[in-house]
Amino acid sequence: MCGIAGIFHCGVPKPVDPSRVVRMCDxxxxxxxxxxxxxxxxxxGLGHRRLSIIDLEGSPQPMHSADGDAVIVFNGEIYNFRELRRELEGQGAVFRTDGDTEVILAAWQRWGVDCLDRLNGMFAFALYDLKRKELLLARDRLGVKPLFMAELSDGSLAFASELKGLLVHPLLRREADPRAVEDYMTWGYVPDHRSILKGVEKLPAGHFRLLKHGTQPAPPRQWWDVDFSNRKQGSVADLSAELLHHMRDGVTSRMQADVPLGAFLSGGVDSSSVVALMSEATQDPVTTCSIGFDVAALDETGYAETVAKQFGTSHHSRIVDPNDFHAIDRLVQIYDEPFADASALPTLRVCELAREHVTVALSGDGADEAFAGYRRQVFHAREEQARGIIPAGLRKPLFGSLGAVWPKADWAPRPLRAKSTLLSLAEDGAVGYARSLSVIPPELREHLFSDKLTRQLGDYRAEQPLIEMMRNAPAQSGLDRAQYADLKFWLQGDILTKVDRASMSVGLEAREPLLDHRLIEFGAALPHKARIKGTQGKWLIKNTMERYLPQDILYRPKQGFVTPISEWFRGPLAAEARGIVSGAGLARTGWFDNKVLSGIIEDHISGKSDYGRILWQLMMLDKSIDHLSIAG
Structure with a gap:
């Protein structure tokens, strides 16, 4: 795993100062x-920072092809590189190293951009062809590895694995994009189609750019997409056997490493399944790592220990103080862009623990998106059934009116939290799912924003790109469209961003075997009944893993990393909350109505309402503005 950076002049090929690329890499x-x-x-100019995983001494970068005609910097792992190498050697390719980087070079020279279809892995790379005078920028199918880009005033395109690699370039503007603020306040992160800074882009997952000197910069082109429009046929036994085959392949292919390797183990279905299949594939004990809290309602270490004992793993756990708010400033430094998923804190802690024992850790990320494991997907499938029965002409006035007057009751048991459901049912499926996925609904955002930001946004709303994505998805049903959005929108912007930045901040490589593209494509083709049965999401995985895991691991209610942010803002962070209004960052931008902010802060601190999630977003935004030195 590595970091890459570089500069490319699309017009006149001006000289590139090596020291500038060095600073980007540093x-x-x-x-x-x-x-x-x-x-x-x-x-x-191409630059590279290396975390050695495979061929520890023999694959330095930037790396030239055997004939010297191409050079690459590469971040990621290609899990099928040995098979590709044998194929390329059969066609005359000569290799000088034992790693995967040189295989990408040879694949490019043999197949051009079609080489991307042959790569099974996670990657972002920049490959320059000296004969063609072309630069290929490419990102893996699901967007596990990031790549930021910015077109600069001197006609160059700068790129780097993280935004901080671009921030050191003297020509990068630090002007915030108002639409990114709207996006961030809606989702809690800045999605991949946007950046907090104007002029900065993220190469979309499953896309590439092919750039040539003397021409206008070419836009990204899609080379892979997930297709939900077809259905597999077969008995449960046949589908289960095929699923297990893909899961085993995903796990075993990601166990290749010349350094210590282990796994994150939360005690949930997905991480436990990964550990079970890792244990099956090796005679040595698997190294597993988990964290817990000293609050029983938040702690899952007992479940992790059950799985660790069952498979005889070398298990390491640590109890983390749930009042770990002193790490907030470090999170701001790690993520650059504002990032308000509070589970980033425990994710960082489990990465720190893992790095004490291993250099590579396998995670269980991806199965919920691909196999309908989220409660919101199950609810959406039910809502879609209701939409199919009740005509839109009746739904909108009936449920819209009820939803408008129904009280918001975050404190109530889930079945009584009807406001969001009623408002969702009033709309079509895409609009309804966008509402369920959002953190702050549009009517509340409008209340928070100042007149200045409202004017800058015009008629733009953050839900629009997601709704358009769902309506245009290659899909048959509303559930398909919801899962497509989770894989193409939520996964990259939130989950993979969280894990990549947290793991790489401590020099740990995280691998996601359940995001093997063959497994994702298999999941997208499953019939509904194999994904959701009754109230159980991810049904086929749970049914298949019954031969490995106990019932209380497979069928207990899903629980993620929980951080007690609402309590923090009524206690040790109350002063921080009050400081949001007068904070240097937000005050400088003028994006929010200070009177409204003061009101929700005091309502939260007094216990009148629960605005902890909103306050967390505002605080992280305020600190990010200062970190990025945004003028407003």
Whole structure:
């Protein structure tokens, strides 16, 4: 795992200052503490920071092809590189190293951009062809590895694995994008189609850019998509056997490493399944890591220990203080863009624990999105049934009116929290799912925003790109569309961002075997009844893993990492909450109505209402503005 950075002149190939690329790489040195390198030529500069995982001494980067005609910097792992190498050697390719980086170079020279379809892995890379004078920027199918880009005033395109790699470039503007603020306040993160800074882009997952000197910069082109429009046929036994085959392949392919390897173990279905299949594939004890809290309602270490004992793992656990708010400033430094998923704190802690024992850790991320494991997906499937029965002309006035007057009751048991459901049922499926996925609904955002930000946004609403994505998805049903949105929108913006930045901040490589694209494509083709049965999401995985895992692991209610942010803002962070209104960052921007902010802060601190999630978003935004030195 590594960090990459570079500069490419799309117009006249001006000289690239190597020291500038060095500074960009130094800004992301945490991603690659084991080595560094920079290469420049007319109009191009490539830089690399290396975390050695495979072929520890033999694959330095930037790396040239055997014939010297191409050079690459690469972040990620190609899990089928040995098979590709044998195929390429059969066609005359010569290799000097034992790693996967050189295989990408040979694949490019043999197949051009079609080489991407042959790569099974997580990656973001920049490959320069000296004969064609072309630069290929590419990102893996699901967006596990990031790549930020910015077109600069001197005609160059700068790129880096993290935003901080671009921030050190003197020509990068630090002007906030108002639409990114709207996006962030809606979702709790800045999605992949946006950046907090104007002029900065993220290469979308499953896309590439092919750039050539003397031409206008080419836009990203999609090379992979997940298709929910077809259905597999077969008995439960046949589907289960095929699922297990793909899960085993995903796990075993990601166990290749020349350094210590282990797994995150939360005690949930997905991480436990990964550990079970890892244990099946090796004679040695698997190293597992979990964290817990000293509050019983938040702690899952007992379940993790049950799985660890069952499979004889070398298990490491640590109890984390749930009042771990002193790490907030570090999170701001790690994520650069405002990021308000509060589970980033425990994610960072489990990465720190894992790094004490291993260099590579397998996670269970991805199965909920691909196999309908989220409660919201199950609820959405039920709502879609209701929409199919009740005509839209009746639903909108009936449920819209009820939803408008129904009290918001976050404190109530889940079945009594009807307001969001009623408002969702009043709309079509895409609009309804966007509402269920959002953290702050549009009517509350409008209340929070100042007149200035409202004017800047015009008629833009953050839900629009998600709704459009769902309506245009290659899908048959509302559930398909919801899962498509989770895989293409939520997964990259929240889950994968959280894990990539937290793990790389401590020099740990995280791998996601349940995001193997063959497994994702299999899940997208499953019939509904294999995904959801009754109130059980992710049904086929649970049914299949019954041969490995106990019932209380498979069928207990889903619980994620929980951080007690509401309590913090009524206690140790109350002063921080009150300081949001007068904080240097937000006050400088003028994006929010200070009177409204003061009201919700005092209502929360007094216990009148629960605005903890909103206050967390505002605080992280305020601190990020200062971190990025945004002028407003």
């Amino acid at each position: 800004a992301i040195a945490h991603r690659g503490p084991d080595g560094s390198g920079v290469w420049t030529a007319a109009g191009i």
